[in-house]
Amino acid sequence: MTRWPELRELTRLRVVAFLREPEAVVWVFGFPMLLAAVLGFAFRSSEPRTVVLGVLEQVEADLAALEADPRLEVVRFAEPEDAERALRVARIDAFLVEPGSADEAPTLRLDPSRDEAETVRLRVLLALSGVPRDDVSIDAVTERGSRYVDFLFPGLLGMNLMGTGIWAIGFAVADLRQRKLLKRYLVTPMRKTSFLGSFLLSRLVFLVMEITLLVLFAVFALGVPMRGDLASFGVVALLGAATFAGIGILTAARAKTIEGASGMMNLVMMPMWLASGIFFSYERFPEVVQPAIRALPLTALNDALRKSMLEGASVASMGVELAVMAAWLVIGFALALRLFRWQ
Amino acid sequence: MSVGAAVGTVPALRAEGLVKRFGDLTAVDGIDLEVRAGTCLALLGPNGAGKTTTIEMLEGLQAPDEGSIEILGLGWDRDGDEIRRRIGVQLQETRLQEKITVTETIRLFRSFYPSGLTIEAALDLVGLLEKRDARIETLSGGQHQRLALACSMVHEPELLFLDEPSTGLDPQARRRVWEIVERFKGEGGSLLLTTHYMEEAERLADEVIIVDSGKVIARGTPASVIGSLEAESIVELFPRAGESVALTDDELLALAGVTEVRREGSAITLAVSETQAAVTTILGHLADRGVELEALQTHAPTLEDVFVALTGKHLRDG
Numbered sequence: 001m002t003r004w005p006e007l008r009e010l011t012r013l014r015v016v017a018f019l020r021e022p023e024a025v026v027w028v029f030g031f032p033m034l035l036a037a038v039l040g041f042a043f044r045s046s047e048p049r050t051v052v053l054g055v056l057e058q059v060e061a062d063l064a065a066l067e068a069d070p071r072l073e074v075v076r077f078a079e080p081e082d083a084e085r086a087l088r089v090a091r092i093d094a095f096l097v098e099p100g101s102a103d104e105a106p107t108l109r110l111d112p113s114r115d116e117a118e119t120v121r122l123r124v125l126l127a128l129s130g131v132p133r134d135d136v137s138i139d140a141v142t143e144r145g146s147r148y149v150d151f152l153f154p155g156l157l158g159m160n161l162m163g164t165g166i167w168a169i170g171f172a173v174a175d176l177r178q179r180k181l182l183k184r185y186l187v188t189p190m191r192k193t194s195f196l197g198s199f200l201l202s203r204l205v206f207l208v209m210e211i212t213l214l215v216l217f218a219v220f221a222l223g224v225p226m227r228g229d230l231a232s233f234g235v236v237a238l239l240g241a242a243t244f245a246g247i248g249i250l251t252a253a254r255a256k257t258i259e260g261a262s263g264m265m266n267l268v269m270m271p272m273w274l275a276s277g278i279f280f281s282y283e284r285f286p287e288v289v290q291p292a293i294r295a296l297p298l299t300a301l302n303d304a305l306r307k308s309m310l311e312g313a314s315v316a317s318m319g320v321e322l323a324v325m326a327a328w329l330v331i332g333f334a335l336a337l338r339l340f341r342w343q
Numbered sequence: 344m345s346v347g348a349a350v351g352t353v354p355a356l357r358a359e360g361l362v363k364r365f366g367d368l369t370a371v372d373g374i375d376l377e378v379r380a381g382t383c384l385a386l387l388g389p390n391g392a393g394k395t396t397t398i399e400m401l402e403g404l405q406a407p408d409e410g411s412i413e414i415l416g417l418g419w420d421r422d423g424d425e426i427r428r429r430i431g432v433q434l435q436e437t438r439l440q441e442k443i444t445v446t447e448t449i450r451l452f453r454s455f456y457p458s459g460l461t462i463e464a465a466l467d468l469v470g471l472l473e474k475r476d477a478r479i480e481t482l483s484g485g486q487h488q489r490l491a492l493a494c495s496m497v498h499e500p501e502l503l504f505l506d507e508p509s510t511g512l513d514p515q516a517r518r519r520v521w522e523i524v525e526r527f528k529g530e531g532g533s534l535l536l537t538t539h540y541m542e543e544a545e546r547l548a549d550e551v552i553i554v555d556s557g558k559v560i561a562r563g564t565p566a567s568v569i570g571s572l573e574a575e576s577i578v579e580l581f582p583r584a585g586e587s588v589a590l591t592d593d594e595l596l597a598l599a600g601v602t603e604v605r606r607e608g609s610a611i612t613l614a615v616s617e618t619q620a621a622v623t624t625i626l627g628h629l630a631d632r633g634v635e636l637e638a639l640q641t642h643a644p645t646l647e648d649v650f651v652a653l654t655g656k657h658l659r660d661g
Contacts, residue, residue, distance in 0.1 A: 009454040013443055020442040179438040184494075187402050187432040188455040189424055343404060 003194050010190075010198030015205050018168060028168070028210060032160045033217050036153050039279075051120040054083045054095030065127040072123045087111075094120040153224045154305035155278035157214055158240065162272060162298050164206060165244025166251060166265050169199050173252035174261035183343040196337070200245050207241040227312030235315050236308055236322070240301040243325045246332030247297065253339040272298035300324035353416040355380045355502045355533030356401060362409035363396050363557075370396045371407075372557035376535075378502070383524075383534040385548035387541075387646060389656060393557040394537040395435060398506050401535065402432050415501060428456060431500030433491055435507050441480035445471055445490055448479065452494040459498035469493040469523055485516025492523055503527060505536040509543060521546060541646040551646065555654050565646060572652055574602055574614035574644050578622060580629075581610050581638040589634060598624050603652060614644070614652070 018024055052073045055063060067074050075092055077083040083095040087109065094110035094117065108124060110117045176182050185195060218224040226233070251268050255261035275282055275289075276298035285293060293299050304321035307313035315322065356378040363371040371393045378384045386394045399405045401412055403419045403426065412419060414426045439448055449465050459465075466472045469489040474482065482490065488508065495503065505524070509517040517540075524547055528534060538544055544551050545565045553561040553568070561568050582590075592604045595613065600621030603614035615621035618641060629636065651657060 005454040006451075009451045013440070013447060013451055016447065017440055017442045176440075179440070180434055181437060181440070183404065184432070184434055184437045185455075186404060187427060187430075187434070188452065189427040190455040 003191055006190055007194045007197055007201065010194060011201040014172065014198055014202035018206070024168065028160070028164045028206070029213055032156050032214055036149065036156050036218060036222060039149070039152055051116050051123060052092040053120055053124065054086055054092040056080060056083060056095070065130070066124065069123055069127050072127065093117065149222050150224050150310060152279065153218045153222065154309050155302050158298055158302040158305055159273065159278045160210065160214065161237065161240045161301065162244045162269060164210065165203060165241055166248040166269060169203070169245055169248030170252040170261045170265045171258060173249060174255045174258045178257055186342050196249060199249060200242060203241050203245040207237060211237050224309065226309055228308030229314055232313070232315045233308045236301070236304040236318065239322060239325045239329065243297050243329040243332065246329050246336055250332050250336040250339070253336050254341050272296050275299070277302050295324060297325055297328040353380065354378060355415060356535060357413045358401060358410060360410035361397060361400055361407050363400060363405065364408050370557055371400070374554065374559055376552055378533050378535050380533050381531050382549040383528055383536065383547050385544040385551045386535065386537040386554060387539065387544050387551050387650070388554040389539060392554045394554060395506055398504055398535065398537055402504055428498065429501050431495035431498065431503045433495045433505045433508055435510070437491060439479045439487065439490065442478060444476055444478050446475045448490060449493055449497060453497045456498035465493045465497040468496060470519065485512050485519060488512060488516070488520060489523065492520065496527065502533045505534065507537055507539070509540065544646055553646070553650055553653070560653050561649060568649055569644050569646060572614055572644050572649055573616065575616050576618040576641045577644050577648050578613045578615050578625065579610060579640045580613070580636060583635045583637055584609060589632060598628055600624060605651065
């Protein structure tokens with residue numbers, strides 16, 4: 001007897017039940033679009049940032065050279081405590097303690113670990129030294145593919161594939177278990193493989209919707225390039241979604257309650273949110289942890305998506321990334337099947 | 344529905360010496376039972392008596408530590424798939440998914456089986472045709488329970504397991520569940536049901552087994568089990584506050600026709616033979632002793648009375 005009817009009905013109910021939860025739909029489709037738009041806007045590369053320099057009012061030196069710099073905003077403070085407070089909350093990036101006479105270097109109070117610290121130091125140095133500011137001319141990078149939003153979007157897409165895979169599946173499994181429906185299914189002749197297969201299939205249905213919507217938004221609203229061939233891009237997305245579907249089932253394999261599953265899912269996803277290069281390149285992490293980061297499924301997915309979208313690479317040049325995902329896919333499903341608790 | 348094939352010499356279900364332990368606790372301690380084809384057996388007992396553990400072992404959800412189970416002449420170890428195709432199960436307190444409609448739910452369960460009723464026939468069976476497009480979240484408790492019943496009957500099972508099918512339902516909803524079950528039985532189906540409602544067992548069951556602490560403490564037809572009390576009536580006396588203390592069990596037992604005495608708070612419950620004569624004697628004695636009653640009730644003995652007589656506990660207590 002063919003098992004198609006039960007697989008079809010199980011999958012259909014997965015899809016239907018999900019679409020009837022408005023919050024879930026907004027979360028899966030709306031949130032990443034909003035995030036990409038907001039971050040893309042916040043980090044748009046049109047104007048370089050100005051840095052803010054605090055100066056105490058009793059400083060009598062000539063500040064004309066500093067004020068003439070368009071990238072340097074000078075703010076006056078009556079009391080050193082006020083300047084300290086402003087520095088603490090990052091309203092100013094540094095403040096000038098001593099003006100520095102002709103034969104004395106000025107003193108800047110700042111937090112050297114902040115990016116702005118070096119900028120403000122250089123600008124003050126530049127202003128006081130009298131070197132013309134436009135000595136070096138600049139050729140600005142403006143083409144698509146090299147802006148922050150271009151880097152960001154494939155990462156968000158990867159994060160979304162992970163999030164929907166793990167959340168949608170993990171919650172659904174825990175919910176069915178809590179309702180004792182898993183146990184109810186167990187006393188029917190339903191194949192366990194049909195049940196697990198329905199999660200994979202329903203993920204594919206959503207994958208098509210998710211990817212289409214998000215990619216169209218990114219390309220037309222944010223101008224993110226789609227340089228790779230669609231087939232390679234499709235293979236990467238499909239493999240990524242399947243991998244996280246397996247991990248989703250695994251995270252909820254034992255959870256007795258939604259709360260338990262939720263904690264487990266966050267535990268699984270947290271390292272990848274931080275390390276897998278969604279918002280910034282993981283190459284900023286120390287060399288010793290790089291192999292571990294590259295072994296994470298989301299890192300592989302993000303790298304592959306970026307290669308495809310930004311570099312126009314085909315699957316042929318993504319061997320490592322695809323292998324990492326495939327390994328997680330196999331391990332995830334094998335473990336999920338082994339550990340899965342039906343009642 | 345045609346389930347006539349099941350009627351024959353093979354029992355619908357037979358289990359011998361079932362034992363199930365959870366750590367130090369022996370939840371089921373040597374239970375034997377048999378459901379003859381076309382009949383209904385009720386497993387009666389308070390919560391924690393081992394009813395659900397027993398029924399889950401029979402349903403193949405838990406493996407017994409000891410004992411044997413035969414369902415429709417088949418064994419779980421070899422013929423699990425065939426058994427699952429031929430039995431219908433309603434678990435205690437399954438909650439169907441709220442966002443799904445009645446039709447979608449029944450279609451899902453129907454898809455698990457190679458043959459069975461049409462969706463419409465299944466909904467008609469439980470009187471939910473007019474609710475076919477309603478989402479589960481809009482159903483009443485009784486409708487939800489009937490839909491759960493339809494899910495367990497959609498493939499025309501020969502043997503139906505119902506674990507507390509009417510718990511939490513109002514009397515009218517309960518009677519509708521009973522009508523569905525009676526129709527199934529009327530068409531030759533066999534049933535095993537657990538319940539802690541006496542009325543349910545008395546109305547549906549051909550045989551009852553009363554279990555307490557994992558053991559069978561009484562079995563037989565409802566009439567024979569009730570008959571084992573050897574009481575024609577149960578008489579309940581409610582003396583004015585404080586006055587029952589004056590009456591000892593011995594002096595009550597000495598009265599003609601009184602076979603048993605039990606107390607609960609200030610109330611006294613007597614099992615009596617020959618109701619009319621006994622009541623006359625009792626009232627005479629109370630008058631002699633100067634005990635005034637607030638109320639007196641008599642009723643025909645029920646399975647509840649049997650249970651209380653055997654265990655000193657009520658079925659509905661924990």
